[in-house]
Amino acid sequence: MSIIYFLIGCSILLAVLFLCAFFWAQRHGQHDDLYTPSVRILLDDEPREEPKSD
């Protein structure tokens, strides 16, 4: 059952990595604006044709 020592070590290491990733994102301002990107993704890159009036 000594394998448990190794497994727990791995799981904690993994969790620490995620925590660090969160801190990194936080420091680089990825959580500053949580709304605008959700709108921005719906805007097309290339300007569309003027829609025809009907």
Next chain:
Amino acid sequence: MAIHTIDATTCYHCGNDCTDVHYELDEKSFCCNGCKSVYKILSSTGLCSYYAYNDHPGATRARVEKRFEYLDEPSIIKELVDYKDEQMTIVTLYIPYIHCSSCIWLLEQLNRINPAIYYSRVDFLKKQINIRFKTQEISLREVVELIFDIGYEPLISLQDVIKKQNKGTSDNLIRKIAVAGFCFGNVMLLSFPEYLGLSVNEQNFRHFFGWLNILFAVPVVFYSGWGYFSSVRVNLRNKVLNIDFPLALGIAVLFIRTVAEILTHTGAGFTDTLCGLVFFLLVGKYVQQKTYYHISFERDYRSFFPVAVQVMEEGMEKPVPLSNIVIGQRIRIRHGEIIPADAILLKGDARIDFSFVTGESAPVNKILGEVIYAGGRQLGEALELEVIKPVSQSYLTQLWNNEAFTRKQDNRMQTFNQKVSKYFTVILLCIAFGSFIYWVPANVQRAFSAFTAVLIVACPCALALSTPFTMSAALSIFDRNLFYLKNTDVVEQLARIDTLVLDKTGTITIGGEQSVTMHADLNNREKQYIYSVCSNSGHPLSRQICAYLGHYESLSSVAYHEATGQGITAQINNHLIRIGSMAFVLGSGNIIELATEVHVMIDGIYAGYFAFKQEQRTGLNEVADLCDADYRLYLLSGDNDHDRRALLPYFMDHHMHFSKSPQQKLDFIKSLQQSHQKVLMMGDGLNDSGALKQSDLGVAITDNVNNFSPGSDAILDGRSLRKLPQFLRFSKDTVQIIHASFLISLVYNLFGLSYAVTGKLSPLIAAILMPLSTATIISFTSIATHLAARFRKLL
């Protein structure tokens, strides 16, 4: 897919009705030249997709004149930009009009209009745009003018609180929550084997898990939970016992006992209770912080005044920052601008709207040589003035030297939490020491374990969470009803209010707009006479009569005589016309006019009168009904009392106070407070600032939350005035919910204590009790708040 039809009568750009003249381009109609020019710029740069994302995304543009000369001044540029060097400049601008996806799209395409702007990013909720541009190729003024040209006028003020809102504290809290949550999760996993039972030959694991648990507890206590210890230190120095004390005590005891148990192999410790406690407490703290991105509660006169003013020097106009204005300088104030300092009128036709400053509803005419106080907005043509007092010492800004503005806000009401936690701490310590003393003679070890168990179990986690969760739920319900509270404490203050004081102009009446009604039977010829007479006068009421009557040809009059503030006599086509107050027209001087009326007499025959009534906000009826309940209602106005009669249905006669200066308003609030009334002041203008600050709860009312509103505890959108009674009742409900959840948490505490005093608290019970009570409290408060809001029809 939206159908994009071009309606011939609505403007393609802003969606307003095209009323008089049609402006057309590319078979599209526009309501004004401004809208057309925006379309022209966008179509010439191929940015017409702007109109594809939303119908009529633009703002109407009545004013096309640019007034950004001051952005060439290096001293002003320095204040505004975030960063500047030879290569690039970074600036963040606040644009109130940002409202849809088209706005985001267009403002992020600035590069296609001018390549010198190479980065622009919109923050939709904060209504800000972050722009980077090449310093060499384009100036800040050109950038701002470009944004203005495409229909987005930035709001530039040197005291831009919104920009400086520090997000440092919130960031820090999130990091602490992340650490606590991370440790909580891991510890819980590692504690399970212990709870489920380990066999004798697995004892090695027990020590291993124990050590790991201590390792995880250390950052939770010394990083995430450290705020509680430092807060207790500060509070004890100030001789205050608040809720942080039992919390810090609980955390400390949990940690020490856990470490002791694990080191001595006497038990498993309470690591997961400890981590969970800190985690939930911090989450509660986070929930309590409500951030409004687009609202500022801390504004003063500096954000009301312009950034710079045009100074005349040797015949040249030059923009000068407001703080550099000195006595004797000649300034030029254009149409729609605000007079920033007390000054003497030298040139021009001054028609000044003081409604924001003094509460007077009608614009005031000033004659050459008269002193004009700061804060008025010029409605007529450009003026020239000579400054007689620097901005900081003018009549208006002196109010900010009052002690109400310098005093710290510590005499506000105590919250329920503060009141209760004092007794709670004392009782908790009594029980803990009581059980310790009880067990000492029998078993010292058991005495210690009972003592610590009491402190652990009774740790007022649920109590500490009930207020933040209830209040944040309440806050978002208020938010949804367009009532924005500064923080969660304001809800409790709202619940204790028993007196409402309302300002008149702009608060219960809609600023500026007066409706005119004619109580006279006049034929066209007579109307023309009246029009001709009134068109000669600069008096605001005369102008309104002219506007009401519409277009007539003005006839020349003889023997024209205007008695200032009383009326006019004139002769037209041998008809004698008398227009003015009742006393002036009818000659009987005793009649006191209660409403604004202008009477007309033609050839000695009384013809009737024009009545002027301030447009009232809807909802005054509902607010007035409150005084039948437990609330006292006062009116406090800077205006004269011509509306007294019109307001009698709403206010008791002796509760209406008119012609009050800003200082008198403040003193009135103070006198109410001295007779132990809890006062809510509601106002809109700078003249209410002192009263708003002095009152127990200052509410600024506004038609547009992005516009200037004086510093206050809460901002109410004018449309929601009618809901004020519901707001007050709902705030009382929330306080009751807090009381109830306090009782619930007491039940849990008593249950836990019954175990704790015997000294036989197992880690498992603590680990179940703590999250269970937290979950109960959170779900109870959110459900109860929701139901209460529904009951008060706020949802």
